[in-house]
Amino acid sequence: MNSDHPDHDHHHDHTHDNAHGPHPTREDDDVVLSYGEAKFLALKGMLIEKGVLTADEIRRQHEINDLLTPHQGARMVAKAWVDPAFKARMLKDAKAAAIELGIEVTEAELMAIENTPTCHNIIVCTLCSCYPRSLLGEPPPWYVSKAYRSRAVREPRKVLREFGLSFSDQVEVRVHDSNADLRYVILPMRPQGTDALDEMELADLVSRDCLVGTALPGRNAGS
Amino acid sequence: MSPNAAPTFAPGARVRIIDLKKPGHVRTPIYVREKVGTIDHFCGAFENPEERAYGRIGGARIPLYRVRLMQRDLWPDYEGPDKDSLVLEIYDHWLQPA
Numbered sequence: 294m295n296s297d298h299p300d301h302d303h304h305h306d307h308t309h310d311n312a313h314g315p316h317p318t319r320e321d322d323d324v325v326l327s328y329g330e331a332k333f334l335a336l337k338g339m340l341i342e343k344g345v346l347t348a349d350e351i352r353r354q355h356e357i358n359d360l361l362t363p364h365q366g367a368r369m370v371a372k373a374w375v376d377p378a379f380k381a382r383m384l385k386d387a388k389a390a391a392i393e394l395g396i397e398v399t400e401a402e403l404m405a406i407e408n409t410p411t412c413h414n415i416i417v418c419t420l421c422s423c424y425p426r427s428l429l430g431e432p433p434p435w436y437v438s439k440a441y442r443s444r445a446v447r448e449p450r451k452v453l454r455e456f457g458l459s460f461s462d463q464v465e466v467r468v469h470d471s472n473a474d475l476r477y478v479i480l481p482m483r484p485q486g487t488d489a490l491d492e493m494e495l496a497d498l499v500s501r502d503c504l505v506g507t508a509l510p511g512r513n514a515g516s
Numbered sequence: 517m518s519p520n521a522a523p524t525f526a527p528g529a530r531v532r533i534i535d536l537k538k539p540g541h542v543r544t545p546i547y548v549r550e551k552v553g554t555i556d557h558f559c560g561a562f563e564n565p566e567e568r569a570y571g572r573i574g575g576a577r578i579p580l581y582r583v584r585l586m587q588r589d590l591w592p593d594y595e596g597p598d599k600d601s602l603v604l605e606i607y608d609h610w611l612q613p614a
Contacts, residue, residue: 402559419545446547449587450596462597468587473543473605474562474580 363501415506417445521561541569553585
């Protein structure tokens with residue numbers, strides 16, 4: 294399902310349970326529409342018919358959503374790594390820090406969570422698929438899967454191992470359920486041996502999954 | 517965020533997440549109900565999603581907190597060290613002092 298209203302994403306993401314995968318819902322699809330999909334199409338039709346929204350406005354919003362990428366989040370992390378004052382502002386108010394970088398933030402509230410040598414953080418939305426879209430774009434399919442949403446809170450270490458991350462018992466694994474009004478982004482630790490890299494090169498080390506907590510910078514980057 | 521809805525719980529306070537057994541668009545997941553945790557952070561005051569979801573926009577703002585629970589308290593058979601935890605957002609009316 295596409296996000297017509299990224300600032301209230303949990304209101305429509307419930308319709309993710311469909312057979313269409315990433316494709317837009319349409320009346321003449323080969324698979325039978327679910328109740329939610331039929332309702333979505335009916336509502337969309339009525340909003341257009343009543344002149345509340347135009348088809349063109351909906352198309353434009355889809356285009357904006359499609360353009361959002363994890364690069365904005367990566368850019369923010371790289372800036373925090375090279376600029377301690379920015380990092381402090383980001384940890385205090387991530388939304389203000391994002392706006393400072395010229396990022397158009399559609400979320401009501403953004404919070405940055407810092408990984409440390411003693412605490413690794415991971416984000417999930419168990420109730421639907423709340424996600425910081427203006428920083429990371431559309432969520433990956435695994436993030437909205439019921440498997441991830443239920444298992445990340447129940448057996449996070451096992452889930453992390455499946456992503457290739459293993460932490461000793463000296464490190465706390467802290468799960469953040471994005472269940473209500475805030476949206477979260479992880480501030481990973483800067484990898485060793487990156488002193489010579491500039492901000493843009495550092496941003497290239499930060500993959501989407503690093504910003505959700507299921508990867509570390511420099512590993513699996515660019516995914 | 518509204519400055520006038522002051523928090524009723526301070527960071528560090530022990531709280532029980534109650535089960536209001538309320539139908540509809542509630543944001544308190546089942547798996548944390550009747551569990552005890554600690555107030556981690558006051559997020560500000562937000563309109564109640566249980567009202568907003570049904571078009572009742574502009575109502576009172578209520579305090580929202582990040583509540584930290586230990587995984588061991590959530591799942592008795594949790595696989596991992598005692599220090600592992602989970603943080604989520606809970607509205608004031610779902611909390612009681614513990």
